[in-house]
Amino acid sequence: MTGVTRIFGSTVHALGPVDLELRRGEFFSIVGPSGCGKSTLLDVLAGLSSPTDGTITFEGKRVRGTVPDGVGVVFQEDASFPWLSVRDNIGFGLLRAGFRGAEADDRVRHAIDFMGLNDFADAYPNQLSGGMRQRVCIARTLVMRPRLVLLDEPFGALDQQTRLLMGDELLRLWRVSGATVLLITHALDEAAMLSDRIGVMSSRPGRFIEIVETGWPRDRTSAIAAEPAFGEVTTRLWNTLREESLKAMASQRRVIG
Numbered sequence: 001m002t003g004v005t006r007i008f009g010s011t012v013h014a015l016g017p018v019d020l021e022l023r024r025g026e027f028f029s030i031v032g033p034s035g036c037g038k039s040t041l042l043d044v045l046a047g048l049s050s051p052t053d054g055t056i057t058f059e060g061k062r063v064r065g066t067v068p069d070g071v072g073v074v075f076q077e078d079a080s081f082p083w084l085s086v087r088d089n090i091g092f093g094l095l096r097a098g099f100r101g102a103e104a105d106d107r108v109r110h111a112i113d114f115m116g117l118n119d120f121a122d123a124y125p126n127q128l129s130g131g132m133r134q135r136v137c138i139a140r141t142l143v144m145r146p147r148l149v150l151l152d153e154p155f156g157a158l159d160q161q162t163r164l165l166m167g168d169e170l171l172r173l174w175r176v177s178g179a180t181v182l183l184i185t186h187a188l189d190e191a192a193m194l195s196d197r198i199g200v201m202s203s204r205p206g207r208f209i210e211i212v213e214t215g216w217p218r219d220r221t222s223a224i225a226a227e228p229a230f231g232e233v234t235t236r237l238w239n240t241l242r243e244e245s246l247k248a249m250a251s252q253r254r255v256i257g
């Protein structure tokens with residue numbers, strides 16, 4: 001994406017200008033102060049909302065208006081369909097895309113197995129824990145075999161222990177699928193643990209003020225958090241973000257006061 005901005009109405013300058021080029025197959029996370037435009041960035045990247053200025057391309061083609069083929073999106077809120085079983089939730093996108101028969105069945109079976117949902121394939125979302133429901137949503141995106149996966153705070157509603165386990169699962173999926181992953185998160189340790197690169201955004205209007213390269217091996221797990229280098233990465237992120245968060249809080253106070 002180049003020179004991307006998003007202004008809501010005529011006054012709320014939410015984002016940019018932002019330039020970002022994702023490397024094929026990398027795990028890139030975005031952190032930034034609350035309200036800096038992270039979700040706005042993801043929405044315009046996904047084609048769900050149009051930028052006010054600038055261009056976004058995916059595999060050489062301009063993105064506008066719709067989510068391009070090959071891009072999958074996972075949101076924070078539980079987006080599973082309560083009236084469909086786990087199996088049918090996961091197969092929903094495939095059905096809509098015209099996949100039928102053995103190919104669709106195989107992909108759904110494989111996803112259920114991979115996500116450890118075998119005992120729950122015929123259960124309904126209200127019979128599952130929050131973590132399992134989010135696993136269903138991730139599986140539903142991944143059966144489409146996206147080459148780019150965009151995740152907006154997918155573990156935001158989960159407890160810390162489940163977040164760590166889901167992080168490891170996401171790393172495993174990323175490794176096996178070869179997809180490029182872009183994750184938005186509030187949690188600096190989550191970004192530090194999972195990513196090849198982390199983009200730190202300024203307070204609104206959000207721009208990248210630093211891109212941190214972690215240098216982790218591809219076969220990492222959450223155990224990386226025990227390494228001394230992990231502490232260095234989180235400290236660096238926090239030092240950059242602290243100042244920006246203070247600015248964001250001060251401007252919110254001005255709006256409220």
Ligand SMILES: Nc1ncnc2c1ncn2[C@@H]1O[C@H](COP(=O)(O)OP(=O)(O)OP(=O)(O)O)[C@@H](O)[C@H]1O
Nearest residue numbers: 008012014032033034035036037038039040041204
């Ligand atoms: N549809 C909209 N109309 C007007 N303003 C909007 C709209 N969507 C977002 N905004 C504003 O744009 C700014 C950025 O919002 P956004 O949700 O992208 O931030 P964020 O970084 O994802 O926030 P958080 O970390 O709290 O989830 C905020 O000031 C928000 O109020």
